[in-house]
Amino acid sequence: MQRKLLQKIGLLGITMILILALAGCARDDEKSMEEVNYRLKWLFNISVVGDLYAHDSGLFAKNGLKVTVKPGGPEKDAIKELELGHAQFGVASADQVIRAVSKGAPIVVIAQLFQINPLHWIYRPDKTPLKTPQDLKGKTIGITHGGNDETIMRALLAKYDIRESEVKLFSVRYDYTPFYQGKVDLWPLYRNAQAPIIGAKLQKAGERFALMDPSKLGIRFVANSVVTTRKMLEERPETVKKFTRALLQGWQEVLKPANEQKAIDTVLKYNKETPEEIVRQQLPATRILMMPTPDFEFGKIDSAAWRQTEEIMLAQKLIPVPVFVEKLLKPVGEK
Amino acid sequence: MLHRRVYQFLIIYFTGLAALMLMKYSLHLSDYTIPGVTEIWTTCRRYFALYLMAVLNTLCVAILGHLLSICMATIVGIIGRLTIWIGSFIRVAAYNIQAYPIVAVAPIIFILLGDGLSSRLLIAAMICYFPLLLSFIGILSEPVKEIEHFFESTRRMNWGLQVKIRAFENIHKLITVIVGSATLAMVGTIVAEFIAANAGIGYSIRIALYQSDLAKILVALFLIGICTSIYLVFLEWLGWFIKKRFGTI
Numbered sequence: 001m002q003r004k005l006l007q008k009i010g011l012l013g014i015t016m017i018l019i020l021a022l023a024g025c026a027r028d029d030e031k032s033m034e035e036v037n038y039r040l041k042w043l044f045n046i047s048v049v050g051d052l053y054a055h056d057s058g059l060f061a062k063n064g065l066k067v068t069v070k071p072g073g074p075e076k077d078a079i080k081e082l083e084l085g086h087a088q089f090g091v092a093s094a095d096q097v098i099r100a101v102s103k104g105a106p107i108v109v110i111a112q113l114f115q116i117n118p119l120h121w122i123y124r125p126d127k128t129p130l131k132t133p134q135d136l137k138g139k140t141i142g143i144t145h146g147g148n149d150e151t152i153m154r155a156l157l158a159k160y161d162i163r164e165s166e167v168k169l170f171s172v173r174y175d176y177t178p179f180y181q182g183k184v185d186l187w188p189l190y191r192n193a194q195a196p197i198i199g200a201k202l203q204k205a206g207e208r209f210a211l212m213d214p215s216k217l218g219i220r221f222v223a224n225s226v227v228t229t230r231k232m233l234e235e236r237p238e239t240v241k242k243f244t245r246a247l248l249q250g251w252q253e254v255l256k257p258a259n260e261q262k263a264i265d266t267v268l269k270y271n272k273e274t275p276e277e278i279v280r281q282q283l284p285a286t287r288i289l290m291m292p293t294p295d296f297e298f299g300k301i302d303s304a305a306w307r308q309t310e311e312i313m314l315a316q317k318l319i320p321v322p323v324f325v326e327k328l329l330k331p332v333g334e335k
Numbered sequence: 336m337l338h339r340r341v342y343q344f345l346i347i348y349f350t351g352l353a354a355l356m357l358m359k360y361s362l363h364l365s366d367y368t369i370p371g372v373t374e375i376w377t378t379c380r381r382y383f384a385l386y387l388m389a390v391l392n393t394l395c396v397a398i399l400g401h402l403l404s405i406c407m408a409t410i411v412g413i414i415g416r417l418t419i420w421i422g423s424f425i426r427v428a429a430y431n432i433q434a435y436p437i438v439a440v441a442p443i444i445f446i447l448l449g450d451g452l453s454s455r456l457l458i459a460a461m462i463c464y465f466p467l468l469l470s471f472i473g474i475l476s477e478p479v480k481e482i483e484h485f486f487e488s489t490r491r492m493n494w495g496l497q498v499k500i501r502a503f504e505n506i507h508k509l510i511t512v513i514v515g516s517a518t519l520a521m522v523g524t525i526v527a528e529f530i531a532a533n534a535g536i537g538y539s540i541r542i543a544l545y546q547s548d549l550a551k552i553l554v555a556l557f558l559i560g561i562c563t564s565i566y567l568v569f570l571e572w573l574g575w576f577i578k579k580r581f582g583t584i
Contacts, residue, residue, distance in 0.1 A: 077547055080368045099547060103374075104365035145533075146542030171533045175442050318546075 033066040034239055037087040039078040041224050043071050044270035045193055046282040047118070050290075050298075051091075053266050054250025063242040079105055082229050089232075089243055094222035094309045095148055095318070101328055102319040106230040108330045109306075110244050111299035113251070114223040116289045119149055121186040121212040122198055128185040130210070133160040133217055139185040142172035149188040152214050152221050155312045159218060186212060192289055196281035220305040221312060233330060244333035248299040255287050255298070301331045336571060340564040348560055352553065370550035378550035379557075386539060386551075390558040393524050393535040394566060396452065400459030401520035405513060407464050412471030413498055426472065433465045437523075441530050455527040455535065462523030463516045470512040474505040506581060510574035517570050521563050 040048050051069055054060055060067040070087070072078065078090025079100045091113065092100075100107060121141070123130060128139060133156065143150040157164065170184045176198060179187040189195055191211055202209045214221065226247065233240050254263045260283060267279050274282075291298060303326060310325045352375075359369040366374050415426040437458055448454045475498060482500050486492040502509060528537025536555050543551035 074544075080547075083364055083368045084362070096547060100365070100367040103367035103370075105367040106365065144545065145538075146545035173530065175445050177442075177446055 033061065033064055035066045035068070036089060036239065036243065037068045037070060037081075038243075039070045039076065039081050039087040039090040040072040041078065041091040041093065043073055044267070045274065046267055046279060046286050047190070047193055047224070048091075049263050049267050049283075049286065050113075050251030050254050051247065052270055053254040053263065054247050056266060056269070057250065057253070059246040059250045060243070063246040065239070065242055065246065067243070067246075079107055079227065082107060082227065082232075088239075089226060089228050091224050092227050093148060093224055094306060095151060095313060097225065097227060097328065098310055098313055098319060098323055098325060101323045101325075102321070107227050107328070108230050108233055109225045109227055109301060109328050110233070110240060110330055110332050111226040111248060112222065112301045113225060113299070114289050115292050115296070115300070115302060116213070116215050117148075117152070117221050117223040118190045118192050118286075118289050119152060119188060119214070119221075119223065120191040120195065121153075121188050121214075122179070122195060122209055123186045123212060124182075124202070124207055125210045126208055127182070130212060133162070136160075136162055136186075137166045140168040140170050140183065142170050142179065142184045142187040144173070144188065145171050147188075148221065148223075151312060151316060151318065152219055153188075154316060155219050155221070156214055156217060158315070192282050192285035195285065196278055200278075200281075219312070220302070220308050222302065222305045222309045225301070226299075233332075237332075241332055244299070248333045251290065252298045255291055257287075299331075299333050301329050303329060337565065337568045340568050341561065344560045344564045348557060367547065368549075370548075370553070375550045375553055378548075379554045382551060382554055383558075386536060386555055386558050389534070389536040389539045390555070390562045393528060393537065393559075394521070394562050396455050396527075396535065397459055397517075397520040397524040398566070400456050400524055401463060401517055403456060404460040404464035404467055404516065404520065407460060408467035408471045411468055412475045413494070415468075415472045416475040429468055432461070433468075437462060437526060438530060441527075445531060451532070454531050455524060458527035458531065459520055459523035462526060463519035466519065467512055467516050470508060474508060475501050477501065477505075479504045503581065506578060510577065514567060514570045514574060517567055518563055521559065521566070525559070 038051065040051060042048065044052065048069075048071075055067055055069050072091065077096070078087060078092050079096060081087040082090050083105060089110075092107075097107065097109060129135065136157070141153060143153050153169070154164075157167065170178065172178070172184070172187060176187065178184045179198075180201075187198075189198060191213075195211060199209050226244070228240055253259060254266065260280075263283055264276060264279050267274070267282075268276060271279075306325045306329060310319075310323060313319050314322060355369050356372065358364070359371070370378070411425055411429050415422050415429065440461075441454075441458065444454050444457055448457065479500050482504070483492065483497065486496060486500075524535065525537035525540070528535035529541050532538050536559060540552055540555050543549075543555065
């Protein structure tokens with residue numbers, strides 16, 4: 001009886017030692033990982049699928065990084081979080097970056113996510129045929145005052161010598177009712193995330209839709225890019241390299257047509273509100289914007305587009321003096 | 336009274352601003368994260384007139400919304416004081432409507448009323464009417480037995496007289512809650528402008544947020560604070576005048 005009791009105590013002791021040893025190993029593994037925070041620009045949706053995939057598939061971990069991917073939102077600003085030290089990497093739009101640098105923010109761009117700005121204008125070609133930019137004259141065009149779309153539209157109008165008095169600019173917000181009611185001819189939206197949803201509604205109502213892409217009309221205004229601080233790049237270059245490598249690999253892999261289901265599952269894991277069929281339509285649209293050709297090197301920084309973005313902002317007096325944008329571009333992940 | 340309200344506000348505002356500056360200079364933050372004093376001053380000079388007009392626009396809507404909410408609370412309070420089924424139904428409906436977040440109800444309001452003045456007014460009224468309603472229902476449901484008994488025994492009591500007696504006997508409480516809800520009217524209007532309108536300081540703040548321009552927001556906050564203080568002082572004066580007029584002070 002006593003022997004059996006001793007055996008049980010011994011067994012229990014060995015089990016506990018093993019558990020503690022394993023836990024200790026796990027802690028050692030975790031300790032050896034470098035922890036960084038990555039603040040996205042927007043909520044978890046198709047536009048961040050590569051970021052989430054790099055995390056979930058263990059690409060960051062393979063590079064010795066423990067990355068906390070934090071969703072963005074309208075009130076969150078990755079650049080401010082970088083400066084305050086709450087995040088080490090973030091996603092910001094080019095106009096945000098240029099504006100921040102013009103006010104002394106010490107940040108650099110390490111990769112460009114969207115090669116084509118996803119901001120397009122949806123319209124009904126049957127009611128509003130747009131063959132040339134001059135056809136915009138007399139139309140009611142939706143813009144978000146203070147937003148990117150206002151800057152892009154004003155640049156477009158200026159490029160084609162269309163005076164503001166020749167169009168009617170309509171202030172938009174999240175409610176699409178004025179567009180559905182036909183009060184507004186062109187409505188700004190994100191081609192990959194919103195166009196499949198709004199387009200489906202129009203099609204259901206028996207209406208055709210088309211998208212106006214400003215980049216095809218010569219306005220190449222850069223959208224989301226990955227940023228970090230200059231200090232981070234100088235003091236922890238290896239961490240920046242490892243992060244960028246893992247991130248770009250994640251994007252490159254998840255956008256491959258062969259990995260379609262993996263991409264959809266990743267989005268649905270974090271965003272249960274969007275139906276799978278919508279995500280399935282959003283994915284190819286995202287692929288076109290991020291990898292215009294199948295062999296495209298993901299994350300490539302388009303210096304010419306950045307220069308044009310700066311010129312547009314200067315012309316519209318959104319920044320007082322040039323920031324010489326080339327100095328900010330540090331493509332650590334490019335081959 | 337006015338100068339006291341204003342300098343109290345100025346103490347609060349500049350204490351907050353000093354805390355921001357302390358953070359900026361101790362952490363060596365750029366003007367993008369927290370603007371410097373020079374930038375705030377430049378922005379103030381450049382946008383003061385524009386933002387002042389926007390704040391006055393907002394204040395006008397807030398005053399109208401406040402009046403609307405007082406009317407709504409009075410009507411709901413009068414019906415809600417009844418002990419019959421309709422009274423209970425109105426009370427429950429009023430509480431339930433308040434439980435919905437305004438951002439969720441806003442799209443329905445825009446579909447029904449568009450995105451102009453009427454939507455701003457309604458949203459402002461919806462945000463500030465609840466504290467009013469709670470007090471109004473409480474006050475109007477509470478009998479003033481010693482006075483009401485006389486009118487009931489002489490069979491001269493009607494609903495209008497009952498409401499008047501209860502309101503008059505609780506005039507101090509009513510005025511306090513009306514003054515207190517004025518700030519909510521201002522907040523409600525700014526929220527409405529933020530999510531719906533094309534005018535007012537809420538709309539200007541939305542644009543400033545898109546441009547990550549904290550200097551503009553600080554200027555807007557300054558003007559909102561000053562204008563709200565002036566409105567509160569006016570309401571306090573009005574309350575004092577009413578009390579004096581009815582001989583309760």
